[in-house]
Amino acid sequence: MFDRDIRSLATELLSLSLKRNFTVATVESCTGGLVCGALTAIAGSSSMVLGGLITYSNEAKAALAGVPMALIKQHGAVSEPVARAMAEGGRERLDATFAVSITGVAGPGGGSVEKPVGLVHFACAGPSGTRHRERRFGEQSRDEIRRLSLLEGLDLLRETVLTGP
Numbered sequence: 001m002f003d004r005d006i007r008s009l010a011t012e013l014l015s016l017s018l019k020r021n022f023t024v025a026t027v028e029s030c031t032g033g034l035v036c037g038a039l040t041a042i043a044g045s046s047s048m049v050l051g052g053l054i055t056y057s058n059e060a061k062a063a064l065a066g067v068p069m070a071l072i073k074q075h076g077a078v079s080e081p082v083a084r085a086m087a088e089g090g091r092e093r094l095d096a097t098f099a100v101s102i103t104g105v106a107g108p109g110g111g112s113v114e115k116p117v118g119l120v121h122f123a124c125a126g127p128s129g130t131r132h133r134e135r136r137f138g139e140q141s142r143d144e145i146r147r148l149s150l151l152e153g154l155d156l157l158r159e160t161v162l163t164g165p
Contacts, residue, residue: 002038006147009154010038010045016161017048022097024157026052027065027090029077029103030120034150050094055086065089065101076115078103083121084130091125098126100157106145120149124160131160 002010017024026036026049036052039045053064058077061067066089067082075081083101091099104120111117118137123130133156137145 002041003147005151006038006154007041009151009158010042013039013154013158013161014042014045014048016158018044020161022048022161023050023095024048025050025090025094025096025099026153027086027099027101028052028054028153029056029061029086029101030106031102031146031149031153032056034146035100035102035153038150038154050096053090053093061086061103064093066093078105078115078119078121080121080123080132080134083123084125084132087123087125087130098124098157098160100124100153100160102149102153104145104149106142106149107139108142118145120145120152122149122153122156124156126160131156 033054039049055061058072062069065086067085083103086101087099101123105111105117107117117139120135122133137148
């Protein structure tokens, strides 16, 4: 189901977790649970993965991850402040060491001049703070944008675990 690159990153994260004793939560919008799915595809992942929140709608971002609706209204769901709030809320609500979040425009519709198809915001919250990353994947297929977002989310989680924010 998941390609070699995805499985490799997920396996590396599980190995790091076993050595460093940390837990992970995911808060996903445009990836719809793919990050959590990739992590849990690895045998033994129950020692690391606490759970995942699929916060596809603005209401779910607020209800499940505690993202203030005022923040969503001010910046839009696809923004750095909302990605950060998603990760921080998921970390707190699931009591995880780290939480990674993803919110973006996977297309093919839904983009605008300010927030085009392929724009994705990522955040990873951990004990030392929250790291953010923005990527513009361009007008690729929906599946490819989601796949690239999955890889980027796993990479950001790995980088945060290894180096902090």
